[in-house]
Amino acid sequence: MSDAASVAERVARESYGRLVARLAWQWRDLAAAEDALADAFAAALRHWPGQGVPDAPEAWLAAAAQRRLLHHARHTRVTLDPRVTALLDDKEPEAPAREAVPDARLQLMFVCAHPAIAANVHAPLMLQAVLGLDAKVIASAFLVSPTAMAQRLVRAKAKIREAGLRFETPEARELPERMAAVLEAVYAAYTLGRHAPDSPVGDLREEALFLARLTPQLLPDQAEAWGLLALLLHAEARRAAQFDADGRFVPLAAQDPATWSDELIREAEAALWTAAGLRQPGPFQIEAAIQSAHAQRRATGQTPWRAIAELYGVLVHHHASLGARVGQAVARAEAGEPAAAAALLDAVADEAASYAPYWVARAHVLRLAGAPGRQAALQRAIGLTEDPRLRDYLVAQWV
């Protein structure tokens, strides 16, 4: 790769979100901002190898994209504002002075998670708008046809333009709700990231982790933002331990804590500690605390199942998702209450009929309870599992 191309790629990775956010904010048009920035990157690849990379590549790109937007505005006669037309010139760009590009990524994330936009588009829109991911890559991660995903993104951007959704941090009273939508979207991007095929922007999971680190930096007084970061870092710390050298699945109970990442666990614990100091409890902090309790096995050799079961109880009280209720049942069974756990699972049987983790949990709880039905539950889990490595593991348990 040429030097200019590698600088362009680095700048793209580091500043894409800031640039697109600033342009979209100024022009109130996300789709046009993305197009202009794509043209600016193409121009950079044409000019930089010959003319050398400018001192302030990000500012150069911002100016080039800005000019395209102005040209476009003049061309379509969208604006006849003399203050705008006065800015138009047909000269080739001169390198602008180094300037700080204000960080509008957070405003952009809030717009992507706006209540006027369907919840299932929040995360895809954020990945495209803030990180510049391709609709095809996003479609694979979200298990949606690429055409349908592209249409959804286009419609959402049209809505932002037509409704004039404001690129401003929402009013204080709606901040928690909007914040929750932003964090949900980042969480979805992380959990689905492992399904994304290789993309030029790199790993979707890492991109989501980047957003999870960015959010509390920009909004340090939001405890849930720290909670989400702690949760994802704990997951990340154990990611490599999930599969052995031959690529076989290793369940959490069988993992050697020595294979977890110390550094990431320490970073996770620090984030959780910061969150706790803010005294605003919330579901992501509780989930992070559950993962933190699992991480204790490194130090003590024991998993504190009683404490984990209590944390799940609080989580279910807050936010009774299917995953939380299944987790609660497993923790209760491990803490010595398999009969109570089986009753908890029976209570969600109908809505969990096609939820693979429920059947894995059910097989495990029935075994601990010494009750029949483990084989049938395992069989259902095998039929519902998408990951071939996990399926192979379950089949080995079953046959």
Add this chain to the structure above:
Amino acid sequence: MQFMLVFKETTAEVARRDDPAAAPAYWGAWQAYMGAMYGSGSVVSGNALQAPRTATQVRMAGDKRHVQDGPFADTHEHLGGYVILETASLEDALKWAARAPCASAGSVEVRPVLPPPATA
């Protein structure tokens, strides 16, 4: 909405049917998968098919009949079976497609069923 899931298997995956060491896990995974799909109440109909070598191809060239055994030699993926699902959306059908044992050893094609033309 009705969708057909067309299950395609690689030659190596088809061979697992005849390998005594691999056959139980192979059939076990398919049985579990079909069981889960039937259990969800979304199956309209569906079948696994016998191995590609049992196929017979028929073509008419003008009025001449050409009958051949087996699949085309140059195919890497073979039709292994199909199922027709009734789901609320394409996305629900894609969820089932991703869970198929052959999704990681072949592919699954998902196609909307074309309703028959309305009779006047």
